[in-house]
Amino acid sequence: ESVWLGFFLYGVLSQFSALAERRGDEAFSRRCLATASELAGHIETHAWDGQWYRRAYFDNGEPLGTAQSSECRIDLLPQSWATIAGVGDPERRRLALDSVWDQLVRQELQIIQLLTPPFDRSALDPGYIKGYPPGIRENGGQYTHGAVWAAMAFALAGRSEQAAALVSLLNPINHALDPQAVERYKVEPYVVAADVYSQPPHAGRGGWTWYTGSAAWLYRLLHEVIFGIERQVDTVRFRPRVPAAWTQFKLHYRYYQTFYHLVFTQAPTHQGPTRLTLDGQLSEDETLKLVNDQLDHTVEVLFGPCAVECTGILSGPRAPAPGGRHGEAGGGVMR
DSSP states (O other), rough: OOOHHHHHHHHHHHHHHHHHHHHHHHHHHHHHHHHHHHHHHHHHSSSSSSSOOOOOOOOSEESSSTOOOSSOEEEEEHHHHHHHHHHHHHHHHHHHHHHHHHTETTTTTTTTEEEESSSOOSOOOOOOOOGOOSHHHHHHHHHHHHHHHHHHHHHHHHOOHHHHHHHHHOOOOGOSSHHHHHHHOOOOSOOOEEOOOTTTTSTOOOEEEHHHHHHHHHHHHHIIIISSSEETTTTEOOOOOTTOOOEEEEEEETTTTTEEEEEEETTTTOOOOOOOEEEEEOSSSSSSOOOOSSEEEEEEEOOOOOOOOOOBOOOOOOOOOOOOTTTTTGGEOOO
């Protein structure tokens, strides 16, 4: 029984509840919320291990991902998805992310491990993951797909400095800044690698590059969470979750044949909702209406620091759905 999949299902149910409500199906919306609430209760009762969430339970009832485990003591996925889905006690979510930072972020190797210690000689069989040597791919290496979720969780938790540090670790160019790093990483530094190994003699080596699943999630992390561009159909809200040092930055957002030039300014003294100015005119609210008039527009986005948990996508019942279908017919492309 997968604890991580429980968090994931909670997020799916929450989004479908909001979708059903918009479609006028109140009965299904309530059913989704009721099931999500029941699931969250079971997770909180059975999956908390004291400092982090367990990963799963074997058929015989023995837990996986517990402090007493000799292998896979802690797993990245449930810790990240507790925050992404917005499940449970905020203090538990904080402790879980603390444990990720202390035990799974390997600054010396520039990686975020999926789990530690790797599977090797344990009696119980977790499946095909044990077929990889220790430290390779999912078996204790960085599985980039999951590592992106970790950065997303830190950003959604309001821990912007740590989120930015993880984004730096995920950036492939940072694995090839000098000849020694190139020799260690060994793969292309201009595309996302599915995994980076953690154990000698291959520690720090990348594997399975040009991995579109991880690349797509990395784009979503930057676009929707770090830069905070939350799009629904033809409207956009901005909720940046960036470090304090990012006092100003610019993005160019294409909506079909129309460009919106976004100028973000972070002001420590700014409080309350994001303030928008469109082509010099102050907006009445914090929502930008996208119009494909084939002209260039300048949007100024003024925001304050995100010092507390500032959840967004997949943040629980009634949460807004993720942004629109980016790339459809040229709509919604960020540069």
